[in-house]
Amino acid sequence: MPPLRRSSHIPDPNLITLYAERGGSALHRLDPRAKVGALAWLVVFVTLARPTWLLVAALAVTIVVYLLAGLPFRELLRWYSIPVLFVLSLVVFLVWEEPGAPVLAAGGLVLTTGGVALVVSLVARALTTVTFTLVLLMTTRYVHLAGLAAKVLPSPIDQVFLLSYRFLFTTLGLIDGLLLALRARGGGLVRGVLTSTRLFAGIFALSFVRAYDRADRVGRAMTARGYEGRFPPSEPLPPLSVVQLGAVAVAFAALAFAVLGGLPGFGGVVP
């Protein structure tokens, strides 16, 4: 059993696969195309929706969906740390001087209610799509994801996509091993890069060659079983669900109606 040691704020592809293959929730049984459609809808929705409460509600609903799929909540909270950090590190420059009642003043900078709302909306937007992306990945079996990718992506993008998906496991595993070995002798990657750049450039170079050799071996093992640039999934996609796809279409239509009809809370398509 592989000890999963990587910094725990990154979703582990092995764990994602485990939930996707083992889970048996209603979400797992949905048409994968409909789930992709729903993700696309959510991305557009959080981009267009304005009111903070609506965005927070969207996030709450998505989290409920995540939990209904039987996915691990504690892991989700850990995985949130990176997207939240991205948002915060950006708004640290932008959040000041927003209109609204002052909440906090520090060193000449004023944080207002408007500023707080800005932060909350940006975080809610980010986490909504992150959460649903994880729902999609953790409730859709590999054959179906690969099948979709093979259908949608033109060659050679599909080949590079599917092969690099495989190599992800290899390279992440190698990084795990490297971090473990560094730590076992009192070293650390981040500290090392900053204090002894040359040595770590060497470590990186060696790891790169090693990872490439490993990938090359995988490639040759595939050639040994007849790989010639095609990567066909062994199971067809489940039959198209007209009802589910219809529901997604209706949702898109409603969104378009809300935006074009100037429903309050939805900004126009053009800023």
Add this chain to the structure above:
Amino acid sequence: MAHIHLQDGTLPFAWAAFWWALALLLLALCLVRLRRRPLEPGRVTLAAFCTATVFALAQVEIPILGGVHLSLMPLSGILLGPLLGSIVALIANIFSAAVGHGGWSVIGANVLVNATELGTAWAVFRFTAGRVGSVFVRGAGATFLALFAGTLVMIGIVTVSGIQGVALGAEAVAAGLVVLGAVNMAVGAVEAIVTGYLLAYLARVRPDILGERPVARPE
């Protein structure tokens, strides 16, 4: 490292869509040129390997100022050329979005930034072949210039697009971005050294990966 770590909902809809459209156009051009000749399986393996490595390394992150990590896009450009490199950029960004490491709606913009890096690095590295002796200098220089170009494009894209719900004027946003860009370039210097070292190492030990003539293995 010039890489827009923006989450979904940060860029306005119309601009996100615009950058996506531009990126798709660019990718379509790359595909047309790539398909003129059948692709060697070895190139596909190398491209897939670069994609996985770009993504995996992005997970080893220094979490300051929007997340600082090596982008390896210049390296991918040097190893693969801009055509195949652009495909690497697209897929690496898809993977990143899939783990919440940047949003789906900014993939278009990021592909444009990365394509700038790939193309610049490839061009500089190729142009200096035979003119500059040291592979390290060529690689480090190409990488630094590429990351600088990428940072300019990133600042341009974000300034033009604006950030949803922010009341600050474009100048103030740009000023913030310049600070971010400066940090990027500090990390860019590290990446340039690392990439230069890596390329020099490959030239010495594994010229086959660089697509050069085999030599006897050094001890």
Add this chain to the structure above:
Amino acid sequence: MKPPVCCAPDERPSLVHIDCASHVYPDGSVGMHAMCFSVHRGEVIAVCGANGSGKSTLIEHLNGTLVPAEGRVQVHGETVDDARRRQLWRTVGVVFQDADSQLFAPTVIEDVAFGPMNLGLSPAEARQSALEALEAVGASGLAQKIPAYMSGGEKRLAAIAGVLAMRPEVIAFDEPTSDLDPVHAARVEGLIDELRRQGQYGLVLSTHDLDLAARIADRVAILKHGSVIANGPPRDLFYDVELLGGAGLIEPRVVRLWRELCLRTGRDLEPQPVTEAEFVAALADTGRG
């Protein structure tokens, strides 16, 4: 092309025959030179040598993932050209040493079905073929598992199933048991023995475990610096200390024990046991005699 450097051709019709003047890797290291090697139906050949003696290089030439720089590969007595060389994988299946690099799909069933799909089977047929192969190695329970969460032994079984599912004529195993725990090692060994008994395959295994070779191989080829330096039944080679030492190998444990015992008790080396069963029988005989 240079004239083949090969030994006198074998009388029996061979499934695959390699006759390679040299193979040099892109980084300049020599993988094989003056290598002559044949595989016949129904036999188990153990390729023995130290790390770096060319075992893996030989195996990758067998199925065409590497191509001799100078030399030729014959299948059923016919020299294969470049086009057919790319089809060698249909004839020769390889179970790689590093199961992690062999299993590339996120689930076992998907992985095992990969070869049959490439053979042109429909998805349904490929799945069927994969399930049968998993059953043949006694690992039906693994079908839906994720390789990352499997033990080394389970991975090895899945990798073997992936090769069996393609119904090759020759199966090459690169260090089939070296990193497995004893129970899984015994299981894989039993599986190879079972395949031998079926008589339809030519089986090649590379190993530096001479005890394994003694138990399971009909013929042993000893490799050094990318060439076969000796070739014959285990008993003929495994009492030759000089040969083994020169190749960076150590005689099988049984041979070492027997030799030491004979030395201590003044006994004759005959009947030169190489397997445990033979050893016990020989000892019991002497005890009785």
Add this chain to the structure above:
Amino acid sequence: MKPPVCCAPDERPSLVHIDCASHVYPDGSVGMHAMCFSVHRGEVIAVCGANGSGKSTLIEHLNGTLVPAEGRVQVHGETVDDARRRQLWRTVGVVFQDADSQLFAPTVIEDVAFGPMNLGLSPAEARQSALEALEAVGASGLAQKIPAYMSGGEKRLAAIAGVLAMRPEVIAFDEPTSDLDPVHAARVEGLIDELRRQGQYGLVLSTHDLDLAARIADRVAILKHGSVIANGPPRDLFYDVELLGGAGLIEPRVVRLWRELCLRTGRDLEPQPVTEAEFVAALADTGRG
């Protein structure tokens, strides 16, 4: 914290003591449970178990790269807190199974000097320390080599030097010989034996090769499902077929041979040899007697 589940504390002062109620991996698999394990100065402990029995998990707890979910780690009898746990690498060095990931620097000398540098030595002192360690393992010649192009055996020696250079009190070897060719395996085994004779280290080795354990270990701990199910000198455990079988292990070859011989000839199992030397001596004795 839950009360420790540990066995009665050992009388002797231990270098490192682990007392872990449970360790569960993120995917839900159990790595250790109710584990009690001590290492003492001057002894070699073999940790034996099937793949997945928790050997590697135990070793990573010893040097703090993993932390017990429930339980505690003691060094010299004192429970270590989180801060000191992160310093466990100073006390316990680990030679990993996969030498590839252990040797990460571009040259061997830089790699071996990496640990001493982290201990705070100056670059010159670290280099000196690294050279001494390489000499101690008889691999001075490797100093300038590139790890990627060394054989498995050379990598293992360099990895051991990397640990020795840090002068730890405990050295843990994860499967030290499993993937080496016989010549290098013998060399590594000799090295471990040499370290034991020096008497200043506590040595732990995880292995599923019981013949190795019989030759080299003072004490054997048998692991199953993340717990120690038996603990004692090799001779006490290796004739217990039921125990070994239950743990997914197979008795050492010597034991198997002896047992079979006794069965055939009606001899008594005494003196229960576990190493080849003992076996030959026992046989020679009987022959004479």
